[in-house]
Amino acid sequence: MHLAPDTVPLDLPPLQSTIALPYRLTPGKATGTFLAELAARRIVGTRCRRCQRVEVPAQDVCSCGHDELEFVAVSTAGTLQSYTRMPDKTLGLIRLDGCDCDLLHRLHGDHEWAVGQRLQACWSDSPQAQALDLLGFEPAGQGAVAGLAPAAFEASREPLDSMATELKLHYQHAAGPYYGRLFDEMRTSGRIMGIRCSHCQSTLLPPRELCDVCYERTGTWADVADTGVLQAFSIIHLKFIGQRRDPPYVYAEVMLDGASTKIIHMLDGVDIEAAPARLKPGMRVKAVWKAERKGSLDDISHFELIDPI
Numbered sequence: 001m002h003l004a005p006d007t008v009p010l011d012l013p014p015l016q017s018t019i020a021l022p023y024r025l026t027p028g029k030a031t032g033t034f035l036a037e038l039a040a041r042r043i044v045g046t047r048c049r050r051c052q053r054v055e056v057p058a059q060d061v062c063s064c065g066h067d068e069l070e071f072v073a074v075s076t077a078g079t080l081q082s083y084t085r086m087p088d089k090t091l092g093l094i095r096l097d098g099c100d101c102d103l104l105h106r107l108h109g110d111h112e113w114a115v116g117q118r119l120q121a122c123w124s125d126s127p128q129a130q131a132l133d134l135l136g137f138e139p140a141g142q143g144a145v146a147g148l149a150p151a152a153f154e155a156s157r158e159p160l161d162s163m164a165t166e167l168k169l170h171y172q173h174a175a176g177p178y179y180g181r182l183f184d185e186m187r188t189s190g191r192i193m194g195i196r197c198s199h200c201q202s203t204l205l206p207p208r209e210l211c212d213v214c215y216e217r218t219g220t221w222a223d224v225a226d227t228g229v230l231q232a233f234s235i236i237h238l239k240f241i242g243q244r245r246d247p248p249y250v251y252a253e254v255m256l257d258g259a260s261t262k263i264i265h266m267l268d269g270v271d272i273e274a275a276p277a278r279l280k281p282g283m284r285v286k287a288v289w290k291a292e293r294k295g296s297l298d299d300i301s302h303f304e305l306i307d308p309i
């Protein structure tokens with residue numbers, strides 16, 4: 001039998017969240033050379049020794065499959081082959097003079113664009129060996145040199161060996177009616193609410209729709225105290241992404257009075273050096289609330305021992 005919760009659960013607006021994954025990208029020799037030379041205002045491509053095809057940006061392997069390529073400096077002027085407008089930028093496929101493929105890059109500035117239009121490179125004043133040292137392409141001025149053939153090339157600097165980059169995933173986290181009511185009660189009245197399973201009588205915190213002890217639907221909201229018992233702890237010494245504070249600190253599993261499940265939170269007010277010997281499961285703890293509550297488990301700043309050691 002399905003039992004609806006006995007009060008109306010609140011559905012908070014979604015939380016904005018971002019997962020950020022910083023990493024270093026190794027571009028390889030060809031792309032590394034292309035990017036490094038942009039800082040010297042040179043566009044570097046490759047010429048295949050077998051088919052003579054000139055490709056830009058520089059490639060490690062020709063599109064014919066041959067891997068004996070030589071670097072060449074190609075013209076910084078070319079012809080617009082096609083373009084697409086986006087809300088924040090316009091991208092174009094540009095056939096640089098003497099090349100056998102198109103370069104995808106930005107069209108720079110607020111201009112009227114037309115297929116077949118002559119373009120010239122537009123450079124950053126503060127190069128950093130990255131793709132946007134070449135800001136993009138703009139309509140060719142009177143002085144633009146046309147038809148320059150790819151020329152022999154001597155590197156002016158080391159290829160870029162790696163570059164800092166970051167993958168960011170923006171998403172909205174929907175609290176849903178169960179977490180929604182928990183967080184809303186925490187925010188508005190500093191009250192912690194679990195939900196009781198009508199079958200096995202477990203009180204689940206955080207509240208949820210299905211009991212994970214007996215798999216029945218839960219139904220009755222239940223108050224849970226902000227005091228409880230230390231069940232286990234870890235002393236965190238390592239830094240990792242997503243940490244809310246710098247190590248070292250104590251991470252504790254706490255069973256709040258009235259709940260049948262544990263939550264994990266910080267335990268403060270304990271000397272880190274002494275903690276391994278002196279902290280024991282079974283010790284009583286209490287929540288320390290933040291002065292300003294926003295509706296999350298972070299509204300509890302941390303836990304501390306009721307009887308200090």
Ligand SMILES: [Zn+2]
Pocket residue numbers: 048049050051052053062063064065066
């Ligand atoms: Zn080739």
Ligand SMILES: [Zn+2]
Pocket residue numbers: 197198199200201202211212213214215216
């Ligand atoms: Zn149950």
